[in-house]
Amino acid sequence: PRLCSLEEGVAGSGTYTRHGYVCAALAGCLAKTSEDGALPVVSVVRDAESQLLPDVGAIVTCKVCSINSRFAKVHILYIGSTPLKSTFRGTIRREDIRATEKDKISLGDMQSNYVLSTAENELGVVVAHSEAGAQMVPISWCEMQCPRTHSKELRKVARVQPEFLQT
Incomplete structure (x- = not known):
């Protein structure tokens, strides 16, 4: 979700910018800090006890649930080496199965799926x-x-x- 416009704040940890807005990259509490009259840095802070959530750039382990000519639907089982308490849905689109250009990948879609990529050799x-x-x-x-x-x-x-x- 959108947190504020780029005229009102700067993206901090747990956020990203898109179409002139600072958006939350994960669930948590909103935090704003500012110094010397500069625009506030907008961050999203997670509660240490809350469920671990996939973040932008996270390496995840998934199990493919279904596949067709355009994409694979997956369940995200691990973030890094940490098993998740519950699985999250993800999508790997055909055009995101590649070895390079990871910066051209979108962050998510309207169905609350994580959009994943294989855009690194590993x-x-x-x-x-x-x-x-x-x-x-x-x-x-x-x-x-x-x-x-x-x-x-x-x-x-x-x-x-x-x-x-x-x-």
Whole structure:
């Protein structure tokens, strides 16, 4: 939601600017601070006990619920390495499945979905299952293969950093 116009305040933590307004990027309490007659810095502060919420730029782990030719619907399960108390809905649009240009991605849509992207090498599919039910193996940055049938499927494969691999 809009908090104020850019004529009334400057975006601080927990906010972003869009179309001349400072908007909340997360749920929380509104805080305004100003110094020496300058425009106040508008921030959104979360209660430490409140539910962790996805923030702009957060790395999340999701499970794909449905997919069609234009987008994938997902449930957000983790923010960073922290499991969520309840899942959030998200959308990965076909045009946001890419390796670059992460600054061109929108922040959300009117259905309270988070709009997600794979616009970094480290982001993408980590685990996938083939139609035969086998866990697929990545064979390149854009393909995974079924170890049973040897069929290949296009996927934007995540390059998982070694420190995040579970043993």
